Amino acid sequence: xxxxxxxxxxxxxxxxxxxxxxxxxxxxxxxxxxYRQILGQKVEFLVSFYNNEISEKSEIFDDQFSVERPDGxxxxxxxxSTKLEDSAMYFxxxxxxxxxxSLNLAKNIQYFGPGTRLSVT
Amino acid sequence: GEDVEQSLFLSxxxxxxxxxxxxxxxxxxxxxxxxxxxxxxxxxxLTYIFSNMDMKQDQRLTVLLNKKDKHLSLRIADTQxxxxxxxxxxxxxxxxxxxxxxxxxxxxxx
Numbered sequence: 001x002x003x004x005x006x007x008x009x010x011x012x013x014x015x016x017x018x019x020x021x022x023x024x025x026x027x028x029x030x031x032x033x034x035y036r037q038i039l040g041q042k043v044e045f046l047v048s049f050y051n052n053e054i055s056e057k058s059e060i061f062d063d064q065f066s067v068e069r070p071d072g073x074x075x076x077x078x079x080x081s082t083k084l085e086d087s088a089m090y091f092x093x094x095x096x097x098x099x100x101x102s103l104n105l106a107k108n109i110q111y112f113g114p115g116t117r118l119s120v121t
Numbered sequence: 122g123e124d125v126e127q128s129l130f131l132s133x134x135x136x137x138x139x140x141x142x143x144x145x146x147x148x149x150x151x152x153x154x155x156x157x158x159x160x161x162x163x164x165x166x167l168t169y170i171f172s173n174m175d176m177k178q179d180q181r182l183t184v185l186l187n188k189k190d191k192h193l194s195l196r197i198a199d200t201q202x203x204x205x206x207x208x209x210x211x212x213x214x215x216x217x218x219x220x221x222x223x224x225x226x227x228x229x230x231x
Contacts, residue, residue, distance in 0.1 A: 031216050043164065043209065045218035056218055091164060096216050108152060108216050114163035 002026045004113035006092050012119045013082055021077045021116045023092030031096035032075045033110060034067065036060070036088040043091065049075065050096070082120045089115045123147040127210050127222035134230050139197040141225045143210030146191060150212040153186060154219065155195045158207045167195070167208075197227075205229045 005024045013019050025032050034046040048056040049067050066078045075094075079086055095110040124146045133139045145153070151172050156164040170177045170184045170193075177184045183196040197204055207224040 033218065035219070042223045043211075043219075043221040045220070048216075048218055050216075058218070093219075108213075109154075109166070109169055110213070110219060111166060112156070112164040 004092055004094055004111055006090075006113040006116050008116060009114065010117045010119070012121065015084060015120055016081050019079050019082055019118065021079075021090050021092075021118070023075045023077075023094075023113055024073050025075055025092065025094030026111060027073070029094035029096055029111075031055075031094065031110075032067075032069070033093040033095070034077045035091045035093065035112075037091065037115075038085075038088045046077070046090075079118075082118075084120050087118055087120045089117050091115045123150075123212065123220045125210055125212055125220050125222035127208075127225045129223065130226050130228070132228045132230060133200050135200060135202055137200055139195075139200045139204070139227055139229075141195045141197075141208050141210075141227065143193040143195075143222055144191055145193065145210070145212045145220075147212060147214065147220070148191070149214045150191075151215055152213050153184075153193050154209075154211040154213075155182075155184065156209040156211060156221075158209065158224070160206075164209065200227075200229050202229045202231055 007022045032049045035043050037043045045058050047061045064080045068076050092113040093110040126144045154169040155167040157167050168179050181198045185194045207226050209224045210222040211219040213219045
């Protein structure tokens with residue numbers, strides 16, 4: 001079964017440093033998303049991306065954040081200058097794929113990766 | 122804005138049925154989801170239901186949707202200790218962002 005993958009699984013960085021979190025969405029999906037979950041809290045939406053541009057973003061997604069799809073497979077989230085409060089689990093998701101062959105992926109359903117735990121010290 | 126509410130905790134005995142409830146406010150929701158999160162792990166899509174459906178059954182899982190009351194429930198039959206986790210309800214309109222509830226921690230006692 002196809003799945004979303006994310007690297008690294010755990011990233012430790014110092015305050016003020018830049019980090020790039022990487023995701024490989026399910027192939028043939030067209031919509032890509034980043035969410036985050038601060039420890040013990042609910043999952044919050046950050047940004048969605050379609051057709052090489054941001055389609056929706058939340059208040060959390062300020063100028064410190066950016067997303068990119070540098071090639072046909074990766075989808076990245078960059079945090080320019082990390083703050084302590086950026087410590088969280090970051091989840092990538094993809095969706096919006098058409099049914100293909102034996103894959104039973106309903107259109108518009110979002111499938112999540114395993115997450116990257118970001119620790120800012 | 123949209124809001125999704127869940128009770129925080131549910132404790133059941135192994136073999137019993139568990140029912141986790143969720144309410145949402147967005148009338149334009151088209152998809153409603155249940156995700157499972159085990160400690161330190163990611164979000165596993167358990168099941169989903171389209172807003173034009175009332176019920177969906179998938180093995181031990183039954184999802185009921187009352188669109189009029191904006192109420193969603195997840196029933197787990199014959200609950201096992203391996204079902205212990207946090208269960209998140211979420212909703213979206215089409216391909217838009219998911220709005221998650223705070224999660225219900227299910228504890229299954231042997």
